[in-house]
Amino acid sequence: MNLCLSLDRLDHQIARFGFQVEAVALDSGYLTIPICKGLSERQIFGVIAHRRYHSAIGLFPKLKFHYDSEQDRYICPNQKTLTYSTTDRKGYRSYKSDPETCSGCPLLEQCTRSKNSQKIHPTCMGGPQIKGQTKSCVCFRKKPLQKRKEKIERSFADSKQLHGLRYC
Structure with a gap:
């Protein structure tokens, strides 16, 4: 389209x-x-x-990651940060965690299934959503x-x- x-x-x-x-x-x-x-x-x-996207079974939903508008970053359930990485052609902004920090996290199994232990958190419309x-x-x-x-x-x-x- x-x-x-x-x-x-x-x-x-x-x-x-x-x-x-x-x-x-x-x-x-x-x-x-x-x-x-x-x-x-x-x-x-x-x-x-x-569109309501559902997280994979056993993983944290997006709502568990809190947006810090002052520093343009997300805070994971273990209080670690996901910093802005890039914006793709469709306007989705990606926030990524530090793989070294995440590899020893006790919540890693509930956060991501990536092989390098990195959480990537995409947000739509050029920024985070605020109450719908x-x-x-x-x-x-x-x-x-x-x-x-x-x-x-x-x-x-x-x-x-x-x-x-x-x-x-």
Whole structure:
């Protein structure tokens, strides 16, 4: 999916029909840096579903790692730090632990299964999430997403089921 194409399509709809768009509701596939930045530049409020990633069985969930905004780092359950490492092309920031420090940790088995004893903690949207919101233009609210599910997803389901567009 070309995400810039999605913003171009939105621009086309606004220009063609003269819509005064204040907010858009999107599914979780659109929760990316370029989409959020484009919506912010257009001063459009984005309501985007959040993907819930589950940790592997036996490993600490992401919530056990606390973010220290003053020093831009994460603190693990054993009070050791994960420092910022890099940002990938999709906008995910990676925080990594020191393998030498982690190799002797009593909580290592619950933290990571990596061979070099290093924990890598990716965060989405260019920063950590704070109570269901990111630092970008996105907010997760139930009512607009519920309306989207009723209006949009129903028509997609009808198209797939009734009009043979399942594999289109």
